[in-house]
Amino acid sequence: MITSTSPLPTPVAVTELVEGDLTATLTHDGERLLLSATHNGAPAIDPIELGITVNGEALTGTGEITGIHQERIAETYTAYTGKATGTRTVDHAERHIELRSPRGTEWTLILRLGHDGLAFRYQIGTAAAIPTDTLTLGTELTRIPLEGAQRAWVLDYQTWYETPRVGVDLADLTPGDFGFPLLVSRPGGAHVLWSESDIDATNSGAHPVFTREGGPALLVTPADPTLSILAGHRTPWRVAIIGSLAQVVASTLVDDLAPAPSGPITAPRPGRAAWSWWSSQYSGAYLSDQKRFTEYAAEQGWEHVLVDCGWDETWVPELVAFAAARGIQVHLWSSWSDLDGAEALSKLERWRNWGVAGIKVDFMESEGNRRYRWYDAILRESARVGLMVNFHGSVIPRGWAKTYPHVVSYEGIRGAEYYVFYGNPLSAAHNVIQPFTRNVVGAMDYTPVTFSAPERETSDGHELALGIVYESGITHFADDPDRYRERPLANRFLAELPATWHETRLLGGDPDSHALIARRHGDAWYLGAIATGVARTLSLPIGELSGASLDIWLVTDGPGNTLEETLLSAHGGEAIEVPVAINGGFVAIAVPAGTPLLRAKPRAVLPEPAVEPRVATITAGGTATLHSEPGARIRITPGWSALPARDNERDWTITAPASASAGDTGVVTVELPGTDGVPRTAHARFVLPFGEGEHPLSDAPFLSCHNEVGPVERNESNGGGDPHDGTTLTVAGTTYPSGLGVSHNSAVTFFLGGSASTLRTAVAVDDETPDAAAQVSIEIDGTEHTRLTLRSGEAPHDLEIPVVGAHTLTLRTQPLDGAAPAHIDWLNPRLQS
Template sequence: MRIFTVFCCLLLWSVNCRANEVIVSSPDGQVRVKLTIIDGEAFYGVIYKDRVFLENSPLGLVTNEGDFTSGLRYISSATGEIKDTYRQDRIKKSEVTYEANTLRFTMQNKAGRELSVVFRVSANDIAFRYELPAWESTRVCVIEKETTGFRFPAETTTFLSSMMTSMTGFGRTAPSYESGYAPDAPMEQNTSATGYVFPGLFRMGDRGWALVSETGVRSLYPASHLSAYQDGVYTVDYPTSDQNNGFGSTGAQLGLPGETPWRTITLGETLKPIVETTIPFDVVEPLYEPSRDYKYGRGTWSWIIWQDASMNYDDQVKYIDLAAAMNFEYILIDAWWDRDIGYDYMKKLINYAASKGVGVFLWYNSNGTFNDAPQTPMNKMNTSIARKKEMKWLKEAGVKGLKVDFFGGDKQETMRLYEDILSDANDYGLMIIFHGSTLPRGWERMYPNFVGSEAVLASEMLVFVQDTREKEAFYASLHPFIRNTVGSMEFGGVMLNDYLNRGNEKGQKRLTTDGFQLATSVLFQNPVQMFALTPDNLTGVPDFELDFLKGVPVTWDDTVFIDGYPGKYSIIARRHDKKWYVAGVNAEDKAKKLTLNLPMLAGKKVTLYNDSKNRETYRKEVKVSEKGELQVTVQSKGGFVIAL
């Protein structure tokens, strides 16, 4: 059930004739956005709780039909209110109420053409975009660049991940949003030539925090990122020309009237609004109806630990049996299945899985012309004719979903491919996971069969790279505040092998505890979780750990920030129906003793999964005080879960 009401007041603001200053505030009055035109240039600034969070920051577009960065003059402004209540089953909350005040600020350039910037300001959140009318006889334009910027106070430090260099990495598949983070870095250090991916987290000393991102990107626009820090400001950058092997425009081909995606800013004195925000979904709408009732859940996949050699019929049977033993809903059968198992035997595997109550996801290479990745099946997803033929077979065979890998960049051409795959898959009742991919930007609400993207330094790098294993806890402590707070994150984790290989005897040693691994099943949010268990774990792991994973949910009705600091530790609570889970990890070198404030569990007996000093994971029953307090010691590179 969805209720949506817009009250458009259409009231003109009083305007300062010299500076053309207009202000819009949040319903609670705590957030104020000021728009000005100074010497022909447009700016906005942000004040939160009477403290400056963004100094005058530039606004504007450059198009092939006109320049909207200089020579601007104020035309008009109009305000309104939005009240929106919606349900969403694949994000951090299932029921959302969104209330915002709106402002449409219209400007005119030297040629007499108009451009509006529309702001929606709610408690702790700002969303804004440009809206372009049809200009005289002009019905199309190309947006070549934006001057949209973010000018933070001088004391600001950053938590940013660099944009990967195009056409590098495995099979020339970059960029794929798989770089690390530099925590608490001064802005002057942010000199990456490639810029920084969304979202970006900023700490303004004792003023508070800001998270910057974008949402609502689809086939009508490229995805963007943050530029390097230059002249005191970060700006919105479009993809570079060498993405997608040089194919496709770097800007946006836009039909008029048209609009850009939303740029979003979440503000808070603490990290609580950052963790709990739903702004990526509040300002977008579903693009089509689901063709069936999609079922979310947990799954197994052999490739992550057993790798390519496991892509055979017998090993996949073992993993199907593992999924059935764990009460998991799915198995993911990864690359090379078409070559090493074949379509005919795959049908037998799918039928065998169905007899065990397990659904099948199959892996596909996205490529056609824009990468060199050799894994197959390939050339099945990149054109409409091939895609629909393949999806017809998949539906008839009983496949439930696809994992499509290796995308080539953020150009509008690639955004169109993402949307085409999702739309066609829905016609055939298939869910979609994207890997080697861009950040999802509101897609959980826009596309009903979208069930996650990687877009993170994920579990496969734990297998391949020692440095990533050493920093596993560090990255895990960041994701709830940055990457995972704006969209589903298909990490593919929960590794319970001591060594991340099939023999489990030597080699890639896991450096985190079992308690840490259990915690990430709650800490990381994604509606379809492919866990990195192996058949050996059924006998080599304590039963209570397996029992926990047999019952852990993948969809959530509420998410609450409890404590943490990005790069050090992270603790959040999630609720599924009436049951609460509290999960935390510690990235620091020493054990951390914490007193948790858990009002939702006050006076209740709960189950604690935690690590002892010798790093053995245990389970015990504890009681939360009547004040809602509970003391927990979290070991270095360890973690815990509290379950009601």
């Protein structure tokens, strides 16, 4: 903010932009550039002081305006997800105000005005004007006054945006750091939602700091105090969505401002997903659990299943094939740090070649430029290989749904996962604010409809309505299938929800009271209402949706936190009074009279493609033959190759890379046409035999695996249910550097292919389970060879077992009747060839 001891000159108008009900005016008083806006002739944005610091120089209104250029931005793009899918039209007025500072620094203020809001950004010179190779971008001087605001809806700033959102009168707002998007109300009913758009690897994210110095205002504060930039650098758009609450909720301005795709487009498959982690945090380690949730997704007619932390690459292809037979696609969780760097990113191509459709990436938790460079890398690589992306522990949406359509959702919200860690972390008031703030700027993976959440204050109707009120490219319904089946009305309603929306409207409400959202797919409207506060009646203006008669299925809160249904009809102009419980809600489906109300169908189960062999050996640089059904598409582990036979449509020549080593496995994915765009899938594995010498099994791929408590751990004890949560393998106080950590009920199978002669290992109960016991056995080609009983505190049992000619080896543990469950260590297991 610029201060002066003498009165400033009267501001002079520089340029004006008009779009519909909005007018933006830029003025200049010799020292300041001031940007203001009106809505329907009334003040909406008081004069913003504009400026940026470059190389220590404050670029503000001092100096001179050297030119003003007017443009019309007219473009169309395809929205694959969001409030309204299909073709979107952008029609914005744009101005480039070119300036030169007293030191001769050239810079440009860029303004955009659309029918739903105003945006501005700074461009720092051009390469021709500033020959310096790099510049230093410093403090942003943007100051957004809030003297005319009445109330604000804010969240305390956190780089992953998971603090509660609250409403507060501006007079009571305490100075501090807040997060975008930030909503304020103005006299006369106008609202302004502040956020950002178009951030890439050259920038960092920003947040507003509220101050009362010089009057209430927001200071735009990037995460990096300084940033090295090149001449011609553009800052992200500072975005103000302006209008009535209905206009704000319907806005797509943040997406509209983002650039068009510059690389390959992976058209996503939006929809609904089953997700097991919320109801069972260790379930990602169990193939059986993932199959159960996949079967439920198929029963509901959904599109996806998300496997959270704990999955093992051994069984993911099997799950992909199981899901694909039902028209379901599989998504895998990963920490961002496991995908950091070119070598780590190569995993994405391998997963895609198994048939995996998407990834959920977690724990980024930063707005800094360094993290945005990581975002840029994973965005481009996931687009290249064809994976959908859902960011958790992440930034908020800033237009990537347009630039990278395969980004289907973000967290950036205190959502249902907080029930897992805290008793009552989510209030109905927090929920009601989201449709007017966070969800306006893009997809929001709240993971809704958690009926079994402990201590929740929301009603069943409120929980069910979150599936409509909140929008996400993929909506992960979080509760266990049995909890949904216990509520048949809810179960049926969740099946009826469509995969995409064609139109979104706010029919009523405000951030302090309730939100009544209507979303259309085809000729059907889906309505959801969530409320905070006392039980009361809400007016549903159903007649606003259609001038024709409508048949309606209404599901509301019943007595004792149950759900009840009502069938009724309505005509144009009518409104329906609907009772809601304390912190309650309701849902409805409205269709043209005489058309089916309930349309969902379960997914059929198709056969997997025939593939032969399913497992075989292959030498480094050598070839093998795969037999498939005619017309198959083949995906294969990167570095391997698959060439079709010249004389028939069934055979493929599989070649292993010359660099492959003993035990390496090439996974071949065979795809044939299926349903709903999901190919029927089967897999084959080609394994390099164990050559001469000794080979540690703790590093070798599994043919199959199962463990009762979390995943099988490599080179650490079993620990708990999460991956990599064990400690050093320890038996009777002695530690061991290598081995496999498993629980009391496990089976790990290796493919030997007749290439090994001897298994050597030791086995014992790990010290992390004292006073425990279990049985262990070793199976060769499915036949038990050795069985032992192990007890805590005993020294390891050393084993040397011949495996000449054997094709499979299984290390198995089983519980011992009457004994406490044990964690077992297979110590330094190795094969001799």
